[in-house]
Structures are given as C-alpha cells and as structure tokens.
Amino acid sequence: MGKRSGLLKMLGLCLLAGVLVAGILFPVVGVAGVVSNQASDTVESMSAELADEPPPQLTTVTDRGGKPIATLYNQYRVPTKPDQISDAMKWSLISIEDRRFYEHTGVDWKGTLRAAISNSSGGDTQGASTLTQQYVKNYLINVTYRDDEIGQQRAQEQTIARKLKEARIAIQLETRMSKAEILAGYLNVVEFSRQIYGVGAAARAYFNTTPDKLDVNQSAMLAGMVNNPAVLDPWNNPEGAKNRRNVVLDSMVDNRKLSEEDAERLKKEPLGVVKGGPNKPAANCVGAGPEHGFFCQYVEDYLIRSGIPKDELYDGGYTIRTTLDRRINHLAKKSAEEQVPKMTENVANTLSMVRPGKKRHEVVALAANRDYGLDKEAGQTTYALPSDTWNVTGAGSSYKIFTAAAAMQHAGVGIHDSLPSPGSYTSSRYTNAGAPYTVGNAGEYPPNLTLQDALAKSPNTTFVHLVDRVGMKPIVDMAYKLGLRRTMQSNAGNGGAIDKEAGGQYAMSQRKYYGPRENSRGMPSFTLGVSPTNPLEMANVAATILSGGTWCPPTPVLKVTDRDGNPVKVDENPCQQVVNEDLANSLAVGMSKDDLPGGTSAAAAEAVDWSRPMIGKTGTTQSNASGAFIGGTPQLAAASMVFKPERPMGGIVDGGPGNVYSVSGEGNIFGxxxxARTWFNAMKKIMEGEPVRQLPKASPRYK
Known part of the structure; x- marks a missing residue:
C-alpha cells in the first residue's frame, strides 16, 4: 500500500509539472481557458507584488530637529540589498535550504521527485520547496496575510492546489527577478522570532552587527533558525539553536562551501549572541523613554485620528518629524517633578505647551511628573496624561474663561464693566434637581468687581450670575469653539451624558456634540469646571485667545515622509476664526491680571520674579480634588494640571514643592x-532670552 501511495504521489507530481509548464508556455481555450487565464492573472499580480512591493518597515518618530526619539513597528525589519549580505550568510542558507538554487527556475523538479521517493519509501521527510517557493510562502504569511490568521493558514496548507499556486508564482517570479534579488527578498521577509524579521534586523538583534559582516558561525545559526524560529530561539533554547547551527555547518561542507576542518572547529564555538536578549529598539512609544513617551503617544493618537490606521502607521516605514522641542519638554518635566515627585501615589502633574499662531498651533512639550513606561512600581504609566481626558474631576474655575467670553460676545459685557459678587447667589434660571441652584464664594470679595478683576480673583457668584444672564448654550458652544473639541465629546456641559435634544451642533469626525437644554440638572456648574478635561486642549484654549481668536488643531507634526522620502499629507482640520479678533484681544487683556497682586497666581509669579505680560486663569475643583493653571505669553501657551488619574475620590494636599499627596478626605490644593508654581517655574526658564512681547490692546467695544 505504501509503495503504491508513493508511486501515485510521483505520478501526481509529474502531472503537476506538466500542468505548470503547459499553463505557462501554451494558451488554453474554452471555458477551462477562462479559468486558467483568471488564475494566471492572480499569479501574475502576486508575482508582481513580490517583485515590486516592499515588506513592512518600522516607522521612525523624531523631534523637530530630526533626531529620532522612537520607532513604531509590528515587524522589526532593516531593509537590506543583495550586496549588503555576506557570502557566508547566502551560502549558509542555500546549503541548508536549496542547494540547487542557482540551477532551477523556481521549482526544483529533480528535488521534488527525490523528496517524493524519500517520503514514499519511509526515508527522511523532505519538503523539496525551493528558496523561491519559500519566499512566496513567507511573503504570504509575513506580509500579505500578516494580520489574517485564516489567510496564513491557507498559505501553509499541504494541498495540491496550494502547492500548484505557489509553484506557478515561483516560476513567474524567476522571470521578474534575478537570483540575487530573490535571495535578498527571502532574507528580508523571513521571520527570526521576537518580532524580528529579515537578516538586517537579525544581524543587529542577535549579534549587534550588520548583515554584510555576518561570519560563518553567525550565518549558520541564522540560516538554521528559519526552519522553526520560535523553537530555535537561542536565548530560550541555546542547545537546540547550537545543534541546528551545526547541522547547517555540515550542509555547507556537503555543498563544498566550507572545509570539514573549519566546520568541526566552528562547532566548538559558542553561539555568540548578545547577552540578555535581542538588541532591538522598543516597538512603540515606550522606546521614546520616560521623558518623551507622552509626546510620542500623542503623535501616534493624533495621526490615527487623522486617518492613518494604526497598522499602517506601524508597518509603513514612515519618518515622522514632530514639533517636539527637547529643551522645552525637559524644563517642563523638571518643573512638574519639582512640585509633585514622580513616585507620589495617584497624583499627576502635567504641563502641556502650545505655540500660538494664526496658521498653526504647534505642540512643543507634553510633560508629567510621572515617567512614561511600563514599570508601575517605578511610578511609570502609559496613560496619555498631558494630552487626553484623564483629569476626570475637571479644571475648576479656569472654565470661567468661557463664561466671560460668551458674556462679552452675547451680552455686550466689557472687561471693565462692573458685575455683582455677593457672598451667595441663587440662580434665577436654573435648578438643581428641582431645588434652587445656589453657590457661594470661597473667600471675601467686594460687592462688585469688573470682569477683569473677577477673572483675576475668581468669585463663583459673579460667573453664575453671568450664566443666568447669557444662558448655557452660548457658554458651552464657546468652550468648544475656543478649543475643548475632544473634551466635549465626553462632556455635555454639565459633566453628564450628551443631550441630543438641544442645538449647537458641531461635527466631530462621525460624532456630533450637542449643547445642554435650559434647566438641565446642575447646568450652571459647568462654569466652575466640574467636568473631565483634556490638559492639552486647555493649553490650546490659551493659544486660541493669544492668536486673535484663531483656533487651530494642536498639531504635533511638522512633516511626514514615506519609506521613499516622499511627503505624506496629514489630514488635519483647518484653522478657524472662532471669535472675532477684537473680542479675543480684549479677553486676553481681561485675563492679564491673574499674576499681579490680588490675583490668584500672584504668589507663584512673585516667587520666580515674573515680569512678562501674560494671560492666566487658575482653577480648583470641589473637595480640592484637582487644580489647574492656564495661561500664556504671546510666544507660548501652557496648561498645568494637578489631579488624581486613578480613584479620584477625595482631595489633594499641597504642602509646598515636593510635598503634594493624595488623601481620601478634603484636600487643600488650589490652582x-x-x-501655578509648575507653570511659572518652567516658563521663567523657557522664556529666558526671548524678547518681551506685549499683549494686544483691548478694543473699545469690549472695554
């Protein structure tokens, strides 16, 4: 029965050879011809793809000067040309996998028949696939179907149909590519375990060298690995890897590419791989390190939201030149850590920085007291603390900026107009679950204040009075216009669910933001900043005000190029004039007294001898659970927030620099x-040497 089966296999292979040759050399007619031609088209396109389309490559993220900070990849691969691979590597692979590589035209019929005879007679099992066929299979598994398990399974099926297709593609490929190109192509796609693909990456990862410098010993180990890379991992299975290396050395002797004496000598040598594991970069933003990881994470998130799928970002071989300023980012992080040590449990201190402008708002720094990384015991995190909505308790009274702007635009309030500031105020327009909505002030204030003084001193009653006067919809709309775009996707203007019955729609990707209805529960509390808030977007609010009312997306990208150096267009939202310039300039003047005596940040400003013109607004939330300071100079806007990213119940105690910690009860932190200390300490150093620029003048219309 065994011999008969073997003969049938041989007959089948002979027939297969005839079909292959006939399908390539002779035309086919009739219905069968249509099918055959369709199959030929598929084979033709597949062989063209292998010949012309490069496999996945890693993406490089750089700072604004072009210095790399991180790599992103699913497959660690270093593209390698034929002349960049050592002869030792080439002959090691050919000797163990396909000794007749330079003789056949894609399919080794002599080897195929020999394998069939060996298999049918109970000898060693031999696959008989040429390197060209293996190139086809590895390309399908590691490139074409890299994210498709079913496709990968089909590419490895032991069926005549699959073998036929693979063989036809291999034969076509040999008409398109030289032997040197096919060999290099194979060595660029094959897997070497641990996300390492291709000989260029393997040379670096395993031996800290380049593929042109691989010696016989190193080459033999790598050539042996392709048979089963996971099992033959030299760190997990050094004995197995060494035995397989020795088999390759013997095959090189049999192939007359190595003397027997040299082979025996090399077998006694150690594997020589780098100690402790592969020498390769991190596959994601962890590679940017503790200081730049938050910025890298924002770059990734931003580009994905801009329409580049994550897999494409990780496989595309892009070079992303970012807007990161290393000096500014370093000073920002240093200041954040000085106020709140990185190991402080459940207290984050973030500083996000944006350059104002009418054409672009470039993000230059995203820093936190905590390090970016995976070691939780060292206080590290991969939460995008400075650039996403992790401050779930809110930014406090900094939201009064939106109420002030809405009152100026819709109620004709000027920055020097007198407004009431009673110790307690009950809303005449809104209720709290049917009961009167009443707020009080945290300190003593004069009975009346100008809007400018109210922004500096921050009485709650003045701004809830303005909420009654203006209504919630203009205020919530103003928050969105000035910069709280993503924040408002999880914020209905009252910290609750989005109310779809109201107006004020703004398209955001495939979602819409809807403002709240009149008399919604707790609605006036929006002006007190009780809702989850994105720190970076608050920095961009300040940038919008300092840009004459021009909102631009807070971009982290200067330029993106593809693997060939061609520019890639990033689909960024266009800048918008969201409020008129007179209003924005007047609002800036209205926010210019916070750092002066009597202002809520005056002590922090005085401590660093601050003297530059600036805008600013502090914020503190209920139970002193978080604090914020938002401000900027004409050259740079920034937002500092101290909050509890995990278990936000309770407050934060602020006992001075380096003595800030979380408590389960009431805290005493204030913006x-x-x-404010984080903001001023960083900005003082960052702005050294920069010219002193004045704020714009207030318009008579809003005085």
Missing part, C-alpha cells in the same frame, strides 16, 4: 499653588 494658585502647585499648578
């Missing part, structure tokens, strides 16, 4: 304490 004018560690948030």
């Amino acid at each position: 004018g304490k560690s948030p």
Whole structure:
C-alpha cells in the first residue's frame, strides 16, 4: 500500500509539472481557458507584488530637529540589498535550504521527485520547496496575510492546489527577478522570532552587527533558525539553536562551501549572541523613554485620528518629524517633578505647551511628573496624561474663561464693566434637581468687581450670575469653539451624558456634540469646571485667545515622509476664526491680571520674579480634588494640571514643592499653588532670552 501511495504521489507530481509548464508556455481555450487565464492573472499580480512591493518597515518618530526619539513597528525589519549580505550568510542558507538554487527556475523538479521517493519509501521527510517557493510562502504569511490568521493558514496548507499556486508564482517570479534579488527578498521577509524579521534586523538583534559582516558561525545559526524560529530561539533554547547551527555547518561542507576542518572547529564555538536578549529598539512609544513617551503617544493618537490606521502607521516605514522641542519638554518635566515627585501615589502633574499662531498651533512639550513606561512600581504609566481626558474631576474655575467670553460676545459685557459678587447667589434660571441652584464664594470679595478683576480673583457668584444672564448654550458652544473639541465629546456641559435634544451642533469626525437644554440638572456648574478635561486642549484654549481668536488643531507634526522620502499629507482640520479678533484681544487683556497682586497666581509669579505680560486663569475643583493653571505669553501657551488619574475620590494636599499627596478626605490644593508654581517655574526658564512681547490692546467695544 505504501509503495503504491508513493508511486501515485510521483505520478501526481509529474502531472503537476506538466500542468505548470503547459499553463505557462501554451494558451488554453474554452471555458477551462477562462479559468486558467483568471488564475494566471492572480499569479501574475502576486508575482508582481513580490517583485515590486516592499515588506513592512518600522516607522521612525523624531523631534523637530530630526533626531529620532522612537520607532513604531509590528515587524522589526532593516531593509537590506543583495550586496549588503555576506557570502557566508547566502551560502549558509542555500546549503541548508536549496542547494540547487542557482540551477532551477523556481521549482526544483529533480528535488521534488527525490523528496517524493524519500517520503514514499519511509526515508527522511523532505519538503523539496525551493528558496523561491519559500519566499512566496513567507511573503504570504509575513506580509500579505500578516494580520489574517485564516489567510496564513491557507498559505501553509499541504494541498495540491496550494502547492500548484505557489509553484506557478515561483516560476513567474524567476522571470521578474534575478537570483540575487530573490535571495535578498527571502532574507528580508523571513521571520527570526521576537518580532524580528529579515537578516538586517537579525544581524543587529542577535549579534549587534550588520548583515554584510555576518561570519560563518553567525550565518549558520541564522540560516538554521528559519526552519522553526520560535523553537530555535537561542536565548530560550541555546542547545537546540547550537545543534541546528551545526547541522547547517555540515550542509555547507556537503555543498563544498566550507572545509570539514573549519566546520568541526566552528562547532566548538559558542553561539555568540548578545547577552540578555535581542538588541532591538522598543516597538512603540515606550522606546521614546520616560521623558518623551507622552509626546510620542500623542503623535501616534493624533495621526490615527487623522486617518492613518494604526497598522499602517506601524508597518509603513514612515519618518515622522514632530514639533517636539527637547529643551522645552525637559524644563517642563523638571518643573512638574519639582512640585509633585514622580513616585507620589495617584497624583499627576502635567504641563502641556502650545505655540500660538494664526496658521498653526504647534505642540512643543507634553510633560508629567510621572515617567512614561511600563514599570508601575517605578511610578511609570502609559496613560496619555498631558494630552487626553484623564483629569476626570475637571479644571475648576479656569472654565470661567468661557463664561466671560460668551458674556462679552452675547451680552455686550466689557472687561471693565462692573458685575455683582455677593457672598451667595441663587440662580434665577436654573435648578438643581428641582431645588434652587445656589453657590457661594470661597473667600471675601467686594460687592462688585469688573470682569477683569473677577477673572483675576475668581468669585463663583459673579460667573453664575453671568450664566443666568447669557444662558448655557452660548457658554458651552464657546468652550468648544475656543478649543475643548475632544473634551466635549465626553462632556455635555454639565459633566453628564450628551443631550441630543438641544442645538449647537458641531461635527466631530462621525460624532456630533450637542449643547445642554435650559434647566438641565446642575447646568450652571459647568462654569466652575466640574467636568473631565483634556490638559492639552486647555493649553490650546490659551493659544486660541493669544492668536486673535484663531483656533487651530494642536498639531504635533511638522512633516511626514514615506519609506521613499516622499511627503505624506496629514489630514488635519483647518484653522478657524472662532471669535472675532477684537473680542479675543480684549479677553486676553481681561485675563492679564491673574499674576499681579490680588490675583490668584500672584504668589507663584512673585516667587520666580515674573515680569512678562501674560494671560492666566487658575482653577480648583470641589473637595480640592484637582487644580489647574492656564495661561500664556504671546510666544507660548501652557496648561498645568494637578489631579488624581486613578480613584479620584477625595482631595489633594499641597504642602509646598515636593510635598503634594493624595488623601481620601478634603484636600487643600488650589490652582494658585502647585499648578501655578509648575507653570511659572518652567516658563521663567523657557522664556529666558526671548524678547518681551506685549499683549494686544483691548478694543473699545469690549472695554
């Protein structure tokens, strides 16, 4: 029965050879011809893809000067040309996998028949696939179907149909590519375990060298690995890897590419791989390190939201030149850590920085007291603390900026107009679950204040009075216009669910933001900043005000190029004139007294001898659970926030620089304490040497 089966296999292979040759050399007619031609088209396109389309490559992320900070990849691969691979590597692979490589034209019929005879007679099992066929299979598995398990399974099926297709593609490929190109192509796609693909990456990862410098010993180990890379991993299975290396050395002797004496000598040598595991970069933003990881994470998130799928970002071989300023980012992080040590449990201190402008708002720094990384015991995190909505308790009274702007635009309020500031105020327009909505002030204030003084001193009653006067919809719309775009996707203007019955729609990707209805529960509390808030977007609010009312997306990208150096267009939202320039300039003047005596950040400003013109606004939330300071100079806007990213119940105690910690009860943090100190300490150093620029003049219309 065994001999008969073997003969049938041989007959089948002979027939297969005839079909292959006939399908390539002779035309086919009739219905069968249509099918055959369709199959030929598929084979033709597949062989063209292998010949012309490069496999996945890693993406490089750089700072604004072009210096790399991280790599992103699913497959660690270093593209390698034929002349960049050592002869030792080439002959090691050919000797163990396909000794007749330079003799056949894609399919080794002599080897195929020999394998069939060996298999049918109970000898060693031999696959008989040429390197060209293996190139086809590896390309399908590691490139074409890299994210498709079913496709990968089909590419490895032991069926005549699959073998036929693979063989036809291999034969076509040999008409398109030289032997040197096919060999290099194979060595660029084959897997070497641990996300390492291709000989260029393998040379670096395993031996800290380049593929042109691989010696016989190193080459033999790598050539042996392709048979089963996971099992033959030299760190997990050094004995197995060494035995397989020795088999390759013997095959080189049999192939007359190595003397027997040299082979025996090399077998006694150690594998020589780098100690402790592969020498390769991190596959994601962890590679940017503790200081730049948050910025890298924002770059990734931003590009994905801009329409580049994550797999494409990780496989595309892009070079992303970012807007990151290393000096500014370093000073920002240093200031954040000085106020709140990185190991402080459940307290984050973030500083996000944006350059104002009418054409672009470039993000230059995203820093936090905590390090970016995977070691939780060292206080590291991969939460995008400075650039996403992790401050779930809110930014406090900094939201009064939106109420002030809406009152100026819709109620004709000027920055020097007198407004009431009673100790307690009950809303005449809104209720709290049917009961009167009443707020009080945290300190003593004069009975009346100008809007400018109210922004500096921050009485709650003045701004809830303005909410009654203006209504919630203009205020919530103003928050969105000035910069809280993503924040408002999880914020209905009252910290609750989005109310779809209201107006004020703004398209955001495939979602819409809807403002709240009149008399919604707790609605006036929006002006007190009780809702989850994105720190970077608050920095961009300040940038919008300092840009004459021009909102631009907070971009982290200067330029993106593809693997060939061609520019790639990033689909970024266009800048918008969201409020008129007179209003924005007047609002800036209205926010210009926070750092002066009587202002809520005056102590922090005085401590660093601050003297530059600036805008600013502090914020503190209920139970002193978080604090914020938002401000900027004409050259740079920034937002500092101190909050609890995990288990936000309770407050934060601020006992001075380096003595800030979380408590389960009431805290004592204020926006004018560690948030303002973080902001001023960083900005003082960052702005050294920069010219002093004045704020714009207020318009008579809004005075």
